[in-house]
Amino acid sequence: MHAVPILELMTHAYTPPSGMEYQSETDSDFTSYWRDWFIGTRGNEYFCEIDEEYLTDRFNLTGLQQEVQYYQYALDLVTDIFDFDCDEETREQIEKSARHLYGLVHARYIITTRGLAKMLEKYKKSDFGRCPRVLCRSHPLLPIGLTDVPALKAVKLFCAKCEDVYSPKSSRHSAIDGAYFGASFPHILFQVYPQLIPAKSNERHVPRCFGFKMHATAALARWQDAERDAQRKRLLEAGVEVIEEKDEEEDSEEEESEDELQVPGEQRQYCETPGGGRE
Incomplete structure (x- = not known):
C-alpha cells in the first residue's frame, strides 16, 4: 500500500460504497475527501466533521487499535492517504472499519472545546x-x-x-x-x-373526564391492584403458595351474615321419655 499524491487526490473523487445514498453539501456530486463524503451522506446528519489535526494525533486514538479491524488502513482512508488497491471484499471491510473508527473518534472529539463548539452550532439550528x-x-x-x-x-x-x-x-x-x-x-x-x-417545566398534563379532574387516589389504587396481581402471579410461577388475607371489613361482613342465619331468642323444648331421655 502506498500514499496517494495530493494532486491525484484532488483529481480523483471518492466513490461511496455500493448501496449507500450520497448527498453532497456542495453543487458538485462528488468530493475528494472521505470525511466530506461521510458527513454529506444521508443519515449522518448528527455527526460533525473532525479536524484533521485531531485525527492525526495518535494520543487521541489511544486504545482504538483493538476496537477496529483493519485499523491502520481505516485510519489511512479517513485521513485520505489510502489507495484502494485491493479486492472488493477487503475494500468493503475497510470502508466499514473506517466508518466505525470515525464514530469512535467522534465520541471523543465532541467533548473537546472545538467539538463542543461545532455541536453547539448544530444544536442551535435544531439539526x-x-x-x-x-x-x-x-x-x-x-x-x-x-x-x-x-x-x-x-x-x-x-x-x-x-x-x-x-x-x-x-x-x-x-x-x-x-x-x-x-x-x-x-x-x-x-x-x-x-x-x-x-x-425546568413545571407544567404537567392533568387527566380529566368530562371536565372533571381524575382523583389521584383512584389511580393509585388501580396501580396497587395491578402490582399486587403481578406479584401474586410471580409467586405462583415460582411455586410459592399464596394465602389470601381478608380485609377487616370483609371479615365483619361475613360475621354479620352468619349472625343473620341464626334465629335469635328461640329455645328448644325438651320432654322426658320413659327411659329418662329427652326428645
Whole structure:
C-alpha cells in the first residue's frame, strides 16, 4: 500500500460504497475527501466533521487499535492517504472499519472545546430535531448514547427541558450506534455552556373526564391492584403458595351474615321419655 499524491487526490473523487445514498453539501456530486463524503451522506446528519489535526494525533486514538479491524488502513482512508488497491471484499471491510473508527473518534472529539463548539452550532439550528413532548414547546434535542460500549444501544435524543430521552423519528438515524456520541456528551455541553440550560417545566398534563379532574387516589389504587396481581402471579410461577388475607371489613361482613342465619331468642323444648331421655 502506498500514499496517494495530493494532486491525484484532488483529481480523483471518492466513490461511496455500493448501496449507500450520497448527498453532497456542495453543487458538485462528488468530493475528494472521505470525511466530506461521510458527513454529506444521508443519515449522518448528527455527526460533525473532525479536524484533521485531531485525527492525526495518535494520543487521541489511544486504545482504538483493538476496537477496529483493519485499523491502520481505516485510519489511512479517513485521513485520505489510502489507495484502494485491493479486492472488493477487503475494500468493503475497510470502508466499514473506517466508518466505525470515525464514530469512535467522534465520541471523543465532541467533548473537546472545538467539538463542543461545532455541536453547539448544530444544536442551535435544531439539526438533531425537536422534543415531541407538547409541553416542551419544540425544544431542541441533543444526541446521546445510553452506553459508551459500541454495538449495544442505538443513539437517542435528549431533551434538557423535560430531561427525558426519545428515539429518533427517522429510521436512518435509529440505526446509528449510540457509542458514537457517548452517554456524557449533552451533560458536558451544558457544563461548558450553562447559560443554555433551560428552565425546568413545571407544567404537567392533568387527566380529566368530562371536565372533571381524575382523583389521584383512584389511580393509585388501580396501580396497587395491578402490582399486587403481578406479584401474586410471580409467586405462583415460582411455586410459592399464596394465602389470601381478608380485609377487616370483609371479615365483619361475613360475621354479620352468619349472625343473620341464626334465629335469635328461640329455645328448644325438651320432654322426658320413659327411659329418662329427652326428645
